[in-house]
Amino acid sequence: MARSQTKAPFAYEGLDRAIHEKARLGLLTSLMVHPRGLAFGDLKHLCGLTDGNLSRHLQVLQDAGLVEIVKGYAGNRPQTQCRLTAAGRQRFLDYLAVLEQVVRDAAAAEHQRVDAGQEAPPPGGLRLRPA
Numbered sequence: 001m002a003r004s005q006t007k008a009p010f011a012y013e014g015l016d017r018a019i020h021e022k023a024r025l026g027l028l029t030s031l032m033v034h035p036r037g038l039a040f041g042d043l044k045h046l047c048g049l050t051d052g053n054l055s056r057h058l059q060v061l062q063d064a065g066l067v068e069i070v071k072g073y074a075g076n077r078p079q080t081q082c083r084l085t086a087a088g089r090q091r092f093l094d095y096l097a098v099l100e101q102v103v104r105d106a107a108a109a110e111h112q113r114v115d116a117g118q119e120a121p122p123p124g125g126l127r128l129r130p131a
Contacts, residue, residue, distance in 0.1 A: 010105065014098030016091060018064035023049060023057045028084070028092050031067065037083030058082060066091060 019028060026047040030038060038046070044054050061067040066088030070081045084092070113120070 012098055012102055014094055015102075016095050018060060018066060019092060019095045021057075023047060023053065024061060027054075027057055027061065027082075028066065028088070031082065031084045032089070032092060035084070037070075037081050040080035040082065043082055061088070064088075 019025060027043060030043060030046045040054065040058075043049075043058075044051065047054070049057070058067060058069060062069055065085060067082055068085050070083075072079055072081065
């Protein structure tokens with residue numbers, strides 16, 4: 001994905017708000033790794049979420065058209081199966097391309113700082129210069 005040549009090169013417009021949240025990022029990654037989908041309980045375990053938290057995040061992803069949720073039965077037991085939609089898979093790949101650009105930009109800035117012989121900022125934040 002080519003980066004926009006705007007006056008705000010670090011705006012990263014492709015960082016999709018529906019995806020850019022820790023739990024949803026984990027859910028989508030889990031579903032990318034398992035293209036045939038996962039049962040609700042498996043997603044819950046893989047992502048370390050509670051039933052309520054997982055349900056809410058899946059609803060956001062479903063409303064955004066990123067995942068499909070199919071309710072059915074395995075034997076006599078109800079089972080909820082989740083999988084990425086084709087559009088969801090593409091949006092996630094586009095999101096990852098923008099995230100990779102963020103990493104490249106940060107790495108390039110760090111290499112420039114090192115090459116210029118500048119000191120690193122102290123841990124936990126930037127060092128302010130006296131006026």
